Structures are given as C-alpha cells and as structure tokens.
Amino acid sequence: MARIMLENVTRRFGPVIAVDNVSLPIIDGEFFALLGPSGCGKTTTLRLIAGLEVPTAGRVHIGDRDVTGLPPRERDVAMVFQDYALYPHMTILDNVGYPLKVRGVGRREIRERVGEVAGFLQIAELLERRPAQLSGGQQQRAAVARAVVHKPQVFLFDEPLSNLDAKLRLEARGFLKHLQHELGITTVYVTHDQAEALALADRIAIMNQGRIIQVGTPLEVYRRPQTTFVAGFIGSPPMNLVPCHMEIGVEAAHLVGTTFRLDLTSLRDRLALTFRDGEEVILGIRPEHLTLCGQGDPFAIPAETYAIQPLGAECVVILLVDNTTISVRLFTGEPPQPAGRVWVALNPERILVYRKSGELVSG
C-alpha cells in the first residue's frame, strides 16, 4: 500500500544542514520512530515526508509515487502536531471534518464519518465544543481523529505526547499503539523520548546532527547500540560507558581502567585481531548486567557508592568508578545499605567494546 522511501535526502537552512544525506526505507504498515535529541533533524525529516519542507537534494517516495515536488495535499498524508493545531474558531466537529470539507465531501457525509471516528476515539460527546473547552488528552484525541478521518496512506506524528502530563502520556501511548495496530497505516513518529520510541515502534531510527546513526527494532538498538551516542541515549538509565584500554600480551588479555583490571584471556586470540595492545577503548554495559558482589568475583571492579534510588520494583544504585558514574539496576525491592566501598560484577557476555571514536566493535 504505502511504503515510504527517502533517497539521499538533504535539507539545508542557509549554512545549517538539518538533514544530511538520509536514506530510509519505511515498510508498509509499520510503526516507525525517528528518535534523537532536539535539533537532530528528526522533525525536519518528518516535514520532508509531509511536504512542508522541500529537500535541497534527494527524492521522497510514498507508495509507488515520487512525491518530491508535490504539495502536502497531493501526498495523502495526515499529521498530528505537537501543539495539536486544532483551529480555535471551529467546533471539534468542524475541526475533525476539515480534511473532508476541503475534499468537497458533503455536509451530511462529513457528520456521519466524523461521528464514526469520534465514537471510535471516545470524543463523540465533545463534537459541539471548541478546542479550548477540551482537556489536553481530549484535544490530543481530537487531533488524532482529524488525522484518521480521511483514511490517509501515511500517518505522521510530531511529538504528539510531549504536551501531556506524565500519567496521560502513558495512557496515550497505549492508545496510539492500539490505534495504529487496528488501522495498519504506515506511521512515522518523531520523539525525543527513547522510552516512547522503544514502547511504540516496530523499528527505530536514531538521528544525530542530521544523520541517521542506527536503524533497528527496539531490541536491536537496545542490545547492540552501534555507537556510544546511541548507547548513551537509549535506556533509562542509559548504558554505562567507562573509558579504559586494552592490554594484549602473548598469552593474556586484559581490559584495564585506573582502578580495575578485567581478565579477558579466554578471548585473547579474537581480541588480538581487532585491537592493538594498549589501544584506548570504551567499555559499555547495561545497568541490568551489573550486580553488587563480594571481592572474590573475577569480573568484579571496585567502586564508590554515590546515590541509591529505590523505584519500587527495582533499585538503581549509582556508583563512581574512575571518576565516571555508572548505574547498577538491581531487581530487588530492598535497597542495599549505603556502604562506601563496594564491588560490582560485570556479566562478561554482555560487555560491549567501543573504539575511542565511538563505534561498536562487533563480536
């Protein structure tokens, strides 16, 4: 039906390159998230798909059509804006029915179809009101209703949840995912909230400085972040990154920090192929693959307790190792006693090693 293809798309604003040579195939019917910090070009990418921006170079395809030069109205897309952009002078009925009205649908049919969508989105009793008389969550539903009413080929969301309070946001997350599942419309979703992207998307593209850093399923980007940027961006708390260096001898191999020395001798031959002796690297490990332990563990490193955050079901302990803070996620309700000096054990199978430049060393 409608897959989206971005081919080497670049968008410049004067000297600023907002989107830098992005190529992206988005599969028909998938929920695709564009994730990145503010100013990374994710919203511009979305607007390029919507037709609100014209690429400086490259092509945009929706379905089988090249839509690069087409205005938004000829692209058959719908967009939900961050501020919802519900027209304040129109009732919800007129707001939701607007895409039909501009398509020349008759008054009676508009009422009918808006009623249908409003029932589905549980805003049927609000149709005579104006946007200002609705709560944030209701406004959001009205904005979504306006987007689905004309059954577009593509759904575009520009941070639709960021104006809701925390509790409503979780509710709306479930609702959006369910809705997309029901309708099966190709969806591109822009967010700076990694948890939202992980929870909602079938696939995620992480962007930084106008480029796509990594594309993958939520589990892929969570488990194997391709760069330290992605590693530090995804996860709450994000992946621990500790600078250290490789020591590769004739027989043995070690990962060495100022206060610790991890024995990787079993992997010596493989490590010798990829690393030079003494090469500076970055050790990456997720907080849940760390445990507090006694001194005897071979993969234990000494650390200083910094803060303890009990979260109910789990507990996050923040430690200082070599002046770097690392987080440990303990799946216990009972927070440990704050003891100054502790030992923390790494799960050796979960260790990722990054080059100093930031990219992941595979294997």
Added chain:
Amino acid sequence: MKLVQLVLARIAFYLFVTLVAAFFALPMLWLVLTPFNPRGTLAAEIPSPATVANFRLVFANAFAMRALLNSAILGIGAMLITTLVATLAAYALSRADVPGRDLLIYALILFSSVVTGTAAMVPIFLLIFYLGLIDTLLGVILVLTGGLLPTAIFIMRDFVEGIPRSYEESALVSGATPRQMFQDVVAPLVQPGMMVVAIWAFVHVWGAFLIPFILLRSPTSMPATVAIYSFYTEAGTPIITLTSSYALLFALPVLVLYLLVNWRYGFRFFGGIKR
C-alpha cells in the same frame, strides 16, 4: 495625624482627577447640549426650552446631507480596501522570507506620513489630475488608502505573527489549497486585527479634511468635513446652533461603530501585545 494626612491626600487626588475629567468632558457635554438650544452659545448650558428646530434646518440643507453620504462612501471604501490589502500584505510579509522586510515596513511607515501630509500635496494633486481622478471619490479613496496602508500593514503583521504556523501547516497537510487555508484558518484568526484596522481606517477617513478638500471640486461630492463650512455666515463666522447640530450628526456614526465593536468584540484591542 497620619490618617488625616492620608484622607487629605486622597481628597486632593480626587479633586485633581475630577478637574482633569471635567476639562475633557465639558466639550463633549457642549456638543450634546448645544444642538438643542435655540440660542447659539459657547457655554455648556442646559437648553430651556429644548428645541429640535436646529436639526430641521440642518436636514433641509441638501448639500450637507449629501456630504454625509459622501463621507460614508469615502469611509467605507477606504476601510474595505485598507483592511483587505493590509491583511494580505501583512500575511505575505509575515510568512514569506523577504530580505530586509522590517526595513521595508519602517520605510513605508515613514514615507506614509509624508505622502498624506501637506508636503506631498502638489505632486499628489498632479498625479490624481493626470490619472483623471480629480473630483472623483475614487481618487480620494485611493490617496487616503495609500496613506493608511503602511501603518495598517504594521498593525496587521503583529496579529498575523501571533498565529502559530502549525495551524496553517495542519490545514495544508489536511489537504487544503493555500487559498482554502487562508479563507478557513488564517482569516478567521486575524479577524480581531481586521476589525481594529477597519475601524481605525474608517475613523481616519471620516475625519479627513485636507485631501478631499483639495481633490474634490464639485459641491455634490464634498464630504461632511468640508460641508460643515456651509453653516458659516458669509462673513466666515460659524452659526453655532447649526454647526453644533451638524457636528453631533457627524459624530454619531463613529460612536455607533465603537459601540457595535464593543458589543461584538468587547474591545479586545490587544494590538501589539503577544499573548
């Protein structure tokens, strides 16, 4: 002691305020009272006996009555053109990237005060003469509109800038053509601004004297501001009973207009302030 001082200060303050208020209210009072007075006087005295004879004489003056109609034509014409053009121009200047547009607007405002001023009278007269618009209401409307437009654009631009672009973008993505977007979304949202500009333009043109006086030649096309001189004696002194009656009639439309807008919009004249 303190209390006495406070009370005295209060009394002095209200006395002062009352004086200032009276200073401004008295001419208004005169304007309302004098037309009903059989004797023309410059004092604001309660007419006894009250009479409408003055109005009968004024209504009998066909030239003056026709002038009120001319004023209305000028005012409404200039109001419509100014509001329409200012809205479109302000929208374009706000949304399109015109290099140096702020400079352009300020330059226009500066020049507009010259264009309608006495300094430009001769070139304007010649221009209108060669255009064949001398002694036509259209000529006056165009000149006055030209003078009002820069400021009107400036006021309108503030209103347009206050509208988030996502409204327009949302309309475009919803499938609207740029024209539909302007009609359905932009125009209703800048309506308060259009009202401000419309009334401001009307009041300006309604009270304009110099340009119609110079550009119009035949008595049948003179506006009320000029026609009020028909209530002067041949020696050049005003017949107070008649001028005041005519002035009251002349003030009424503007008064009604303000009340109408107040009723409809509650004087939400939030011109320069961004909410």
